[in-house]
Amino acid sequence: MADIKIKSMTESSLLVAITVIVALVGVYIPLLGEVAILIWPLPILILEVRHGLKWALLSVLAAGIIMAILIEPMSAIRLVLGFAPPAIALGYGFRRALPAGQNLLISLVTAVISMLLALGLFLAITGINPFNMELEMMEDTFNSSISAYEAMGVPADKVAEMKDNFGQAFKLVGMLMPLIIICSGLITTLINYVMGRKVLTHLGYNLPKLPPLDQWRLPVALFYLFGFSLVGIYWGESRNISLLTQISYNAFFLTTCTGFVQGVAILSSLLRNKISRWMFWIIIGFIFINGLLAQLLAFVGLFDMIFDYRKRFSARRN
The missing domain is CATH 1.10.1760.20 (Arp2/3 complex 21 kDa subunit ARPC3)
Structure with a gap:
């Protein structure tokens, strides 16, 4: 002791x-x-x-x-x-x-x-x-x-x-x-x-690890929050409700970021074993700094929360 x-x-x-x-x-x-x-x-x-x-x-x-x-x-x-x-x-x-x-x-x-x-x-x-x-x-x-x-x-x-x-x-x-x-x-x-x-x-500890990027799936509630944020931005700005506008903009950017993460997970699943990982991250970096491509990937990720594209792709392969 x-x-x-x-x-x-x-x-x-x-x-x-x-x-x-x-x-x-x-x-x-x-x-x-x-x-x-x-x-x-x-x-x-x-x-x-x-x-x-x-x-x-x-x-x-x-x-x-x-x-x-x-x-x-x-x-x-x-x-x-x-x-x-x-x-x-x-x-x-x-x-x-x-x-x-x-x-x-x-x-x-x-x-x-x-x-x-x-x-x-x-x-x-x-x-x-x-x-x-x-x-x-x-x-x-x-x-x-x-x-x-x-x-x-x-x-x-x-x-x-x-x-x-x-x-x-x-x-x-x-x-x-x-x-x-x-x-x-x-x-x-x-x-x-x-x-x-x-x-x-x-140091010898056996600890839980994060699942592989290909398997990341975020809650479908984020998609609905994204939709509510768009409505909130419209109502807040058209009626000068500052608090609603601020909450809605924060929700919009939060859900857009989560959509981008899910979009990256989809690409990771699709491109796994097709290109090297360093090339994959170079592509993600290029998408990230390109506003239009980043927004498109975020939308893909948001809709994936409902439609689960990876499951559909997997079913077609089988």
Whole structure:
């Protein structure tokens, strides 16, 4: 028992040190810091699976105190409150051997709630809306770019067109903040699930893995949500119902993204063993950066939720 406790303390100390180092990289090193923040919860996840919830919570507390001293208390609180709970939820799912989809869903909900709590606490303590702060930074960057274009002699009508396009994009980004939070939570959860499972598998753990991409099928409810979002956008804009408009736009872009993912799964199934996987991902990358093709693939994926094209293709082959 003493040996187990010493081992837990040793690994906890090591992982706390790694967590603090990753946090320092995330705060002080540009670009690399964005990646570091995404994997910041990974040591907590690994510690919980190996030694249980108690050691994970103690490590989060220790890491938070050290970060508050070395970095800044508010940043430490935002990191701990925003990213530690999803890691603990993932660790719980791994320890319980929950199916991958169920574990990801629980962790995603936890991540979204945690991020909202962290943002709310930041607003309560500082009086600054973090959403507005991010939007102001974007606006300052854009204004600097416009000043540079004007100094280079870009025609006034072109500058006015860029300002108009930015104004529309700026308004849309502000409207889609709820979706941005959901996507941020999903990216963080997915990255830590994949990396955490890979590390723990190397350590000898047998953990559920995500099904192959070819088999991904998203709930048919997303298709109906897509239809309701179109109706909501029409009603909201035609009757100046701002809340309905915002909810509908978030639902529209969310369901469009899920449709794109399902469309990629269809292509993966169709092209499996026909082209190399790296060539497949090059094609997906080309589709992704082409707005029209990406939208078409998203529509295919959305309708697949009802018609199940892969099942029909499989039946024809047989």
